[in-house]
Amino acid sequence: xxxxxxxxxxxxxxxxxxxxxxxxxxxxxxxxxxxxxxxxxxxxxxxxxxxxxxxxxxxxxxxxxxxxxxxxxxxxxxxxxxxxxxxxxxxxxxxxxxxxxxxxxxxxxxxxxxxxxxxxxxxxxxxxxxxxxxxxxxxxxxxxxxxxxxxxxxxxxxxxxxxxxxxxxxxxxxxxxxxxxxxxxxxxxxxxxxxxxxxxxxxxxxxxxxxxxxxxxxxxxxxxxxxxxxxxxxxxxxxxxxxxxxxxxxxxxxxxxxxxxxxxxxxxxxxxxxxxxxxxxxxxx
Numbered sequence: 314x315x316x317x318x319x320x321x322x323x324x325x326x327x328x329x330x331x332x333x334x335x336x337x338x339x340x341x342x343x344x345x346x347x348x349x350x351x352x353x354x355x356x357x358x359x360x361x362x363x364x365x366x367x368x369x370x371x372x373x374x375x376x377x378x379x380x381x382x383x384x385x386x387x388x389x390x391x392x393x394x395x396x397x398x399x400x401x402x403x404x405x406x407x408x409x410x411x412x413x414x415x416x417x418x419x420x421x422x423x424x425x426x427x428x429x430x431x432x433x434x435x436x437x438x439x440x441x442x443x444x445x446x447x448x449x450x451x452x453x454x455x456x457x458x459x460x461x462x463x464x465x466x467x468x469x470x471x472x473x474x475x476x477x478x479x480x481x482x483x484x485x486x487x488x489x490x491x492x493x494x495x496x497x498x499x500x501x502x503x504x505x506x507x508x509x510x511x512x513x514x515x516x517x518x519x520x521x522x523x524x525x526x527x528x529x530x531x532x533x534x535x536x537x538x539x540x541x542x543x544x545x546x547x548x549x550x551x552x553x554x555x556x557x558x559x560x561x562x563x564x565x566x567x568x569x570x571x572x573x574x575x576x577x578x579x580x581x582x583x584x585x586x587x588x589x590x591x592x593x594x595x596x597x598x
Contacts, residue, residue: 335481350403355390363416365575367528368432374570391587433465436521457515460522480539508553531558
């Protein structure tokens with residue numbers, strides 16, 4: 314039962330700065346920089362400005378996978394963008410990503426530095442740049458991209474929908490939690506059925522589709538996101554997702570990539586900046 318009075322939208326919406334839960338201080342209805350701020354620049358070809366959220370982890374895992382396969386041009390400097398402090402609204406960051414979201418990548422190996430934003434775009438850019446983690450066969454490539462874009466379209470229902478209302482909203486409301494829990498479970502079932510047929514998301518090869526999906530749905534399947542959501546969603550019942558999740562989590566590059574730009578949780582799994590492999594080596598990974 315919900316004994317609260319129903320909400321009646323006003324004729325014209327106005328911004329209530331205090332209404333937004335955990336992220337009220339960073340959400341706003343306008344774009345653009347709020348302050349001047351220079352971004353640091355390292356010596357490596359690729360400059361990454363990010364945070365170890367699921368979208369940020371996609372890119373650091375991809376970079377570590379490329380380095381693991383010997384692509385020396387994938388060396389990168391990674392700097393933490395503290396979204397709770399509003400770093401994403403600094404002038405230099407907005408110059409790379411006008412959408413003020415992490416991750417943002419600057420490729421300084423090109424004649425003119427190339428900006429790349431949106432995590433799926435960064436994965437595709439790096440896969441094409443280094444010719445790896447994306448199939449060359451046209452049909453297999455299309456299948457890989459099907460799942461890459463599936464993740465980009467689906468995860469907002471998991472994160473901005475279910476995750477927000479279940480874990481972050483200032484109050485718990487039955488309707489949105491039920492609505493987005495149903496959709497999240499449907500998505501897990503989509504993945505479970507696919508992984509019943511193939512070892513990896515897009516087929517027999519480990520690709521950017523797996524790298525994109527695992528930080529969201531793999532971590533969800535591990536019960537490591539959105540409080541006790543793993544129990545609530547019965548993630549253990551998705552046996553094929555569980556098999557795939559464990560296999561991906563065991564990869565060396567995944568273990569290394571997930572700690573980069575991590576500034577919360579276990580101190581032994583935090584690395585605020587990364588400039589060389591030695592930085593991660595110090596964590597014993």
